Structures are given as structure tokens and as C-alpha cells.
Amino acid sequence: MKADVLERILTAHEGGAWAPETLHELDAREEFPAEAVAVLDGAGLAASYVLTPDSDFPAMxxxxxxxxxxxxxxxxxxxxTFLGTVPVWIDGTPAQTRRLAGRVRAGDAVCWGLTERAHGSDLLAGELTATREDGAWRLDGEKYLINNGSRARLGTVLARTDPAGGGRGFSLFLVDRDDLPPTAWQALxxxxxxxxxxxxxxxxxxNGARVPADALIGNPGxxxxxxxxxxQLTRIACLGLSLGAADHALxxxxxxxxxxxxxxxxxxxxxxxxxxxxxxxxxxxAAEAVSILAGRSVHELPGELSVTSAVAKAYVPTQVQELLGRLGELIGLRGFVVSPPGSGFAKLDRDHRICAVFDGSTVVNRTALxxxxxxLGRLLRRTAADTSAVRAAADLGTPSTPIDPALLTLTSATGCSLxxxxxxxxxxxxxxxxxxxxxxxxxxxxxxxELATELADFVPVSGGLPSGAFALAERYERLYAAAACLRLWLHNPARPxxxxxxxxxxPRACLTHLLDLPETQAYDDLAAxxxxxTAPAFTLLDGAV
Structure with missing residues (x-):
């Protein structure tokens, strides 16, 4: 499915489940938008969450x-659902992948059970356990602050499989709620x-949730x-949330x-x-340029995604939230009243704040970088880069390389070629x-x-980073954004x-913004x-993706 097809489907439901006033009323009642979700299910959107070598990641x-x-x-x-399924697409068996793909296409929601009440994002402290029992696994414990934790029919659950914990002490399981007695999965x-x-x-x-041996994703540990x-994949997918918020705010x-x-x-x-x-x-x-290059890097530069995904996830939601702040000042008080004409902005502003937290907060991502x-500093100083892959990622007319999750690595040996x-x-x-x-x-x-020298001399330390270190990460994010803008301009001079x-x-306006230069005519021209x-999205893509 292409975005323009989905746009037409949603437009056709603007008088019903997708009417802005309907969604606002549900929000005011804190009620799940079941009918709007059903429209997406009926449109077959979930099929795009099934990741195969032929998938188009930017299109998703x-x-x-x-x-x-x-x-x-x-x-x-x-x-x-996409976030909850990614571990299976990366390391699942053919049988796991086939079964999960069928369930996702049928519209079954999938959640990702990582965090716990007492430990938050400290996954190494997780207490939910999985123990071997008669050729199966028994899972006991709680997962908390989980999106779709009660509605999901399946969950990818992180469990402690070694009582001693540690980096090899945890495993992932695909738990099918439909195969469990009601007492085994109790929704909070x-x-x-x-x-x-x-x-x-x-x-x-x-509570004593017994799952078969083949529920294990990958190997123990x-x-x-x-x-x-x-x-690395889910953080890039999440960027679409912020870009949609930017479209809405503009x-x-x-x-x-x-x-x-x-x-x-x-x-x-x-x-x-x-x-x-x-x-x-x-x-x-500029945020879109980062998102485009990051998304196409899933295809062209998968070995560098440990850097790319951290940079993109730290940069895009943060920049869009700042954008909302600027536009909120323009709209003024009317943007924060409960009734029209400004009520859409108030909801948008508070809804988007969670996007910086999903799949690692800005601080977590900058720490990872x-x-x-x-x-990164040494390679930047040497200008070592896979320029052919960079060009393939930046040229929107170039067919994408098939996705190969086996090429994902925990650190990037080649840095960030862009x-x-x-x-x-x-x-x-x-x-x-x-x-x-x-x-x-x-x-x-x-x-x-200048940044290359500072990065090369930086020494990561255990027990926390000095606050000044995060300024280095932020500067690297802006450098990535500038490089993304320049590359997209060079390889797509007639788009859009x-x-x-x-x-x-x-590109002039974006670089002026990224360099935080005084206001110029470029901003006036871009405002025009x-x-x-008139199009649904304010975009550089011009139908390219």
C-alpha cells in the first residue's frame, strides 16, 4: 500500500471514525479509538508491518x-504492532515468521514487553523470568507501561533466563495469548x-504462562x-510519527x-x-531529510544503523517538539483552548511529547552515540566512507537493496558514511x-x-557521562542532518x-536553520x-517514496 492510497481511505472516513471531532471526544473520554483502528485494519495497513527482504522501509x-x-x-x-514483531523478522525461525505474518495480516495486535514497573528502561534489572519446564518454558512476572498491553493477542516478551542476569542472561519469547488460559496472562x-x-x-x-520451546526467538541469552x-529498525520507523505531527502542526x-x-x-x-x-x-x-536517509540506510547501510538510528531518533522528535513550540507561540492562547479553532494544536502538542521517549529517550540515544x-571522530577526520552506498541511499530514483537483518551489528565498524x-x-x-x-x-x-577532533579525543567513561558530552552528540546530529540535506539535494535536484x-x-533554508544563523530571506520564501x-504532507518526496 502507498501513502496516497491510505490517504484516500482516511479521507473517505472523515465523516465517521476519522472525523477530528470524533477523535477529540474519544481523547477527552480517554477511550481507545477502536473504530479508527478498525478502518486501518480493513485497509490492510498491518500487512506493511511484515518485514521481508522485498519490503520498502521508507514507504512503511x-x-x-x-x-x-x-x-x-x-x-x-x-x-x-510493528515494534512488537521486529525481533521475529530479524531472528525468528521460518515457522515463527510465517505464523506471525499470518496473524499480523489478520489484524491481531502485537505488543513489546520490555519494561517493568520497578526498573523502567534498565532492562538488565528485569525480573520477569522464563524457566525450562518439561520441554517448554514457564514465564512469570510483570511488564508495565506497555502499549497495547491489554489489547494485544501476542507479545514479544523479554525474560530473565539466567538467574545471574547480565548481558547473556535474558531471552525473547513470542507469547501467543490465545494459547494460554485466562489466568496465565492477566491484563493490568x-x-x-x-x-x-x-x-x-x-x-x-x-502467571505460570507455559509456552512451547519454539516460542523462544533466537537462542537462550x-x-x-x-x-x-x-x-535500530523501530527507532527509524518511529520517525514517521514525528513527521506526521510536523505536517499537522504546519x-x-x-x-x-x-x-x-x-x-x-x-x-x-x-x-x-x-x-x-x-x-x-x-x-x-531537515527532520524529513534525516528520516529519508535513515530509512534508506536500512537497505543500503545496515551495518551503520547503530549510529544512524541513534542519531535520527535523538534528532527528529526533539526538533519537531521545538517546532511545535515555535508554532505554538504563533497560534497563542487559541492553540490551547479546549474548543475550536485551536483545540487540535493542544492535543497534538501533548501527544507528540511521548515520541521522544519511545524506543529509547533522547538521552538514551545520545548516550548510545x-x-x-x-x-566516529577518527573516521570523520579520515573521511573514510562507503560513498557508493551513500549515493544509493540519497538517490530517490535508485531501486533499494533488499533488506538483510543479518547485517545489523551492535556497533558500526565503518562509522557513519553519510x-x-x-x-x-x-x-x-x-x-x-x-x-x-x-x-x-x-x-x-x-x-x-572541529567536531572530528573533539570526538576523537572524547573518552567514554562508565558510571555516567558529563553533561557537556551530550552537546557533542547534539552537534553530530546536526551534522548528520546537514549532510542528509546536501546529499538529497545533490542526487535529486529536481525533487520536489x-x-x-x-x-x-x-537546502539553503535547512542549512540556515541547522547552523542557527540570523533570519534570512530563505525563511520568508519558504513561508510563501x-x-x-495544498498536499497532505509538507515533503521533499514528491511521490518518490
Whole structure:
């Protein structure tokens, strides 16, 4: 399924289950949006969550984005099935993969049981146990704050299989709730949440839940490593949630500033308003550039996803939340009242905050990046890169390499080729003869040389990182975003068609934003594009994915 097909299906239900007022009422009652989810099931969206070598990972993320720009609660509730299935797609047996694919296509929800009440994201402290018993496994314990914890029919559950714990002390199991007696899987009550109020954020308790030997995913002791490799894919898929939120926010802000007047002038005619709108649009496009390169790297640079996924998951939700802050100031108080016209923004703002937490918070992802910082610095200084793979990832007209989960690694021996190939990209930008874009690109390259030295000299320490270290990670994220923008521009100079590509508008605006330079004409010109925007997504893709 393509995103434009899903968009037409959802549009057809705008008078019913997908009516904004209906979804708002459900949110106010903290009620699960069952009818909206049923529309997605009927459309066959879940089939896109079945990962095969021929899957198109960026296209799946675009489907998530299409749902998220209408309602984040529904997108998060439905998309959780993909997160819960990834370990099986990576390391499941053919029989496990076949059975799970059938259940997912049939619309059965799958949850991912990782976290526990007393331990949060400290997976090494997990207490839910799995013990061998007469050729099977017995699971006992609780998983808490689990999306779809009570609605799911299947769950991928992390369990302690060695009482001593440790890195090899945990395993993953695919637990089929339909094969258990009711007392073996007891759903916990829904937990009230600040955002995504209608989502099934709950948990479950397993009491003597006997599962067959073939419920084990991979081998005993593989659990934590498999979780970390799975996160490399789920973190990138989650970016579609933030891009959908950015689409929604830009549309709400655009409609507000073009529909209101101040002192006899439309708000959108005021210079400060236009530049604020333009910078928000630049931030959205930079976030999309990161998401596109990360998604295509699943196909072209899978061995580097330990870096790419951490960078993308730290950068995109954080930038979109800042975008929401800028646009919230434009809309003002009307954006936070309970009734129209601004109620959509208030819900969007609080719903999106959870996106930075899913599958590792910003701090967790920056910490993961910093553990590889010295190697990243050395490779950046040497400009060692797989440039052919970078070009394949950036050229939206190039058919993607089949997905091979066996190539996922816990650390990247080759660093991050996109960032490390930056000097070549800048040289090609010089050859295009656009003085303003060249100056911006050269500034990025100069900052990359400075950062390379600091990263190479950085020494990760156990027991916590100094607060200043996270600034290094944030700078690396911005460098990745700038490299993504430059590469997409170089390899797709005519995409998207129209004003965004005229005089290299979108890359100039994005680099101006990423370098945090003073406001320029580029923001004004980008605001004009937003004001005239009519498509569902504010995007660089132009139908390419």
C-alpha cells in the first residue's frame, strides 16, 4: 500500500471514525479509538508491518506518517504492532515468521514487553523470568507501561533466563495469548497519561504462562542483543510519527495565520510571523531529510544503523517538539483552548511529547552515540566512507537493496558514511555555482573538522557521562542532518517539483536553520511555499517514496 492510497481511505472516513471531532471526544473520554483502528485494519495497513527482504522501509514509515498527521494516538496504537514483531523478522525461525505474518495480516495486535514497573528502561534489572519446564518454558512476572498491553493477542516478551542476569542472561519469547488460559496472562488496568489519552498504555502479568520451546526467538541469552538490533529498525520507523505531527502542526499554524488579521493586516503578512513559519518549515524539512536517509540506510547501510538510528531518533522528535513550540507561540492562547479553532494544536502538542521517549529517550540515544564517539571522530577526520552506498541511499530514483537483518551489528565498524563523505558532497556543491548554498556547505564542513577532533579525543567513561558530552552528540546530529540535506539535494535536484527547488531554496533554508544563523530571506520564501501548500504532507518526496 502507498501513502496516497491510505490517504484516500482516511479521507473517505472523515465523516465517521476519522472525523477530528470524533477523535477529540474519544481523547477527552480517554477511550481507545477502536473504530479508527478498525478502518486501518480493513485497509490492510498491518500487512506493511511484515518485514521481508522485498519490503520498502521508507514507504512503511510514510504510511505511519499518513496516520500520524491525522491523529497520533491512533498511529501509535496501531504502529506498535510493528515494534512488537521486529525481533521475529530479524531472528525468528521460518515457522515463527510465517505464523506471525499470518496473524499480523489478520489484524491481531502485537505488543513489546520490555519494561517493568520497578526498573523502567534498565532492562538488565528485569525480573520477569522464563524457566525450562518439561520441554517448554514457564514465564512469570510483570511488564508495565506497555502499549497495547491489554489489547494485544501476542507479545514479544523479554525474560530473565539466567538467574545471574547480565548481558547473556535474558531471552525473547513470542507469547501467543490465545494459547494460554485466562489466568496465565492477566491484563493490568489502563494507566492515565498526559498525552495519547486513548491509547492502551497498561501492562500484563504472566502467571505460570507455559509456552512451547519454539516460542523462544533466537537462542537462550540472545535477548538483549536482539533487542538492541531491533531498536535500530523501530527507532527509524518511529520517525514517521514525528513527521506526521510536523505536517499537522504546519497546517494548523498556516490556517491560523492566513485566517486572522492584526491591525488591518493578515498575520501571515507580518515579517516576524512569516519568518517564524518559514523556520518551522525548514526544521520540518531537515527532520524529513534525516528520516529519508535513515530509512534508506536500512537497505543500503545496515551495518551503520547503530549510529544512524541513534542519531535520527535523538534528532527528529526533539526538533519537531521545538517546532511545535515555535508554532505554538504563533497560534497563542487559541492553540490551547479546549474548543475550536485551536483545540487540535493542544492535543497534538501533548501527544507528540511521548515520541521522544519511545524506543529509547533522547538521552538514551545520545548516550548510545557517545559510546562510539572516538571511532566516529577518527573516521570523520579520515573521511573514510562507503560513498557508493551513500549515493544509493540519497538517490530517490535508485531501486533499494533488499533488506538483510543479518547485517545489523551492535556497533558500526565503518562509522557513519553519510557524515564522513561530507567533504565530497561540499566539493560537488561548489561545482554547482550557487554562492549562498556553497558558503553554507563550507561552514558545515568547517564545523565537521572541529567536531572530528573533539570526538576523537572524547573518552567514554562508565558510571555516567558529563553533561557537556551530550552537546557533542547534539552537534553530530546536526551534522548528520546537514549532510542528509546536501546529499538529497545533490542526487535529486529536481525533487520536489516547484518552488522548493528553485534557487536551491529548501537546502539553503535547512542549512540556515541547522547552523542557527540570523533570519534570512530563505525563511520568508519558504513561508510563501507553506502558505500555498495544498498536499497532505509538507515533503521533499514528491511521490518518490
Amino acid at each position: 514509515a510514510e504510511l505511519i506518517r499518513a496516520v500520524a498527521r491525522r491523529d497520533l494516538t491512533v498511529a501509535i496504537a496501531h504502529g506498535k 488496568p489502563k494507566v492515565p497519561t498526559h498525552g495519547i489519552r486513548g491509547a492502551d498504555i497498561s501492562g500484563f502479568v504472566l 540472545d535477548g538483549l542483543g536482539l533487542v538492541l538490533r531491533s531498536l 497546517r494548523l499554524a498556516r490556517d491560523f495565520v492566513t485566517g486572522r488579521e492584526l491591525y488591518g493586516r493578515r498575520l501571515s503578512d507580518l515579517p516576524h510571523v512569516r519568518r517564524t513559519l518559514g523556520r518551522a518549515a525548514a526544521a520540518a524539512l 557517545l559510546t562510539q564517539a572516538p571511532r 557524515v564522513q563523505s561530507l567533504p565530497e558532497a561540499v566539493e560537488r556543491i561548489r561545482g554547482q555555482g550557487n554562492p549562498e548554498l556553497t558558503l553554507l556547505a563550507e561552514t558545515v564542513e568547517r564545523q565537521s573538522r 517539483a516547484g518552488a522548493l527547488t528553485r534557487d536551491a531554496l529548501w 511555499v507553506v502558505i500555498d501548500w
